[in-house]
Amino acid sequence: MAAYLSNFTKIARVPALNTNFNRYAAQCLSTSSAACQKKTLPDKTGKNIVLVDGVRTPFLQSFTDYSKLMPHDLARQSLISLLRKTKIDKELIDYIVYGTVIQEVKTSNIGREAALAAGFSNKTPAHTVTMACISANQAITTGVGLIATGTYDIIVAGGAEFMSDVPIRHSRKMRSLMLRANKAKSVVQRLSLLASIRPNFLIPELPAVAEFSSGETMGHSADRLAAAFKVSRQEQDDYALRSHTLAYQAQQNGYLTDLVPFKVSGVDKTVDKDNGIRVSTKEQLAKLKPAFVKPYGTITAANSSYLTDGASACLIMSEAKAKELGFKPKAYIRDFTYVSQDPFDELLLGPAYGIPKILKKAGLKLNDIDTWEIHEAFAGQICANLKALDSDWFCKNYIGLDGKVGQPDLSKWNNWGGSLSIGHPFAATGVRLAMHTANRLVRENGQLGLIAACAAGGQGVAMILERHPDANAN
Structure with missing residues (x-):
């Protein structure tokens, strides 16, 4: 040797x-010697783009300690925390890209508003992207594109979601009347319009986590998907218990180092951990009633991700720029792909489509992957995707492969828990997935990590990160 x-x-x-x-x-x-045999991937951009580091606020259940804030407050905090952790001069950052899903009308370009609130120069451009639950992934890969083309050198990408205060609109009839009243030229005209109000005008339009194309809530879709792949209630509850148990262990062991404590104004409290992680028992989980398809559904509040508030941010640049600035990056961002399929029957199958596509694109096999970080919208969704990947029939007839992809090594799968337990602020989860991948690669002595997630609209993402030789766990 x-x-x-x-x-x-x-x-x-x-x-x-x-x-x-x-x-x-x-x-x-x-x-x-085993480490010497690990597969590495070539750079495709000419820039060797690296993930330097990333942060997130604690992910909190909605209507708890963040409830008096606004979305850009969380995004601002993630930017400030990233600057403190990396010690980068904010004047060096060329561009900021943020994701968000349910937008606050007053701060629709949340990336720009958060940057200004965090003290960035008004000369630093920022824009906001939305791609449902993969919005932060889209922010990251948008940044990769800007660096790869030589447009910019240093990018901050992130995402924020705030479900404690979502926009609630007047009905369309009421909105129309109010706009016409605003344009009325006399008091008589205004009074005439107001006299036309009917009781049903006053019924508000509440936002719903539902597909515009099908009108179906994601929970109903998850229930149908679980039934289609014969995922039992017990399988789902067992997976949910696994997620919470692993998240709790990671939390207790101090592994969740992407989380930065947040002193929340208005409640005079410093939040220093995710508050939705709860280790229950199989018996307690089994007592819960179906949340969507009643009374026979299998999706419950406990085996679903919950409404969450939170924000995240990460710093990406070329390897040469990182070396010039003295950074020790976490990982190379080696490859990514987006997928899209039928939003009715295949809404939550993004990982099943994305995983084989990114593996083929990168020239990898299942056993080349050392860490798997897959978004957990529902336990039933995760189990269905695993069964789809391990099904000859599905892979041949739906993905167009010669045979099944196979079963990923579950001993490497979401080892620090996932969205079911840690929480899922829609547009912030992508950065969490990336940081857990990078930090796990170090702690578990891995080389390659795969990220995958589903999203509303029947879309999905898959990404490959490679551990950087200079990476450390903190």
Whole structure:
């Protein structure tokens, strides 16, 4: 083995070879022989784009300690926390991209408003993207594109969601009347319009987590998907219990280092942990009644992700720029893809479509992946995606493959819990997935991590991160 490593080092010192190869050789000298055999991926951008680091506010159940804030308050806090953690001069940041789903009308471009509130220069451009539950992933990959094209060098990408105070609109009839009244040229005209109000005009339009194309709530879709793949209630409850148990262990062990405590104004309290993690028992979970399809459904409040408030942010740049600034990045952002399918019958199957597509694109197999971080909208959705990947019939007839993808190694799957337990602020989850992937790669001595998530509209994302040789767990 010593001779092998010696030869490896001599080869790696040849100047014409890639710098990454040299670094990987050095890494192998300080690790086991197994680490030397781990697969690495080539750079496709010419920039070797890296995830330097990332942060998030604690994820809190809606209507708890963040309830008196506004969405941009959370986004602002994530930006401030990122600046403090990385110690980067905010004047060096070229561009900011933020995701959000249910927009506050007053701060519709939340990226810009949060940046101004956080003290960024008014010369720093920012825009907001929305792609449902993968909005932060879209923010990250938008940043990757801006760096890859040489448009900018340093990007902050993130997302924020605030379900404690969502916009509630007047009915369309009432809105129309109010707009006409505002344009009325006399008091008589205004009074005439107001006299036309009927009781049904006053019924508000409440936002719903439902598909515009089908009118179906995501919970109903999850129930139908679980039934289609024969996912039992017990399987779902067992998975939910696993998620909460692993999240609690990670929390107790201090692994969730992307979380930065937040002193919340208005409640005079510093929030320092996610508050939705609860380890229950199988017996307690089994007592809960169906939440959507009653009385025979299998989706309950306990095996679903809950309404969550939170924000996240991460710093990305080229490897050369990171080296110039003295950063030790967490991971390379190696590859990504987006998928889209039928929003009625396949609404939540984004991972089943995205995983084989990104593996093929990156030239990888299931056993090349050291960490899996998959968004957990519902336990039934996760179990259905796993069954889809392991089904010859589904993979042949729906994905167009020659046979099944197979079953990922569940000992590497969401080892710190997931959205079911940690929480799911829609537009902020993508950065959490990326940071847990990068930090797990270090703690678990892995090389490649795969991220996948479903999203409203029948869409999904899959991404590949590779551990950076300089990465550390904090």
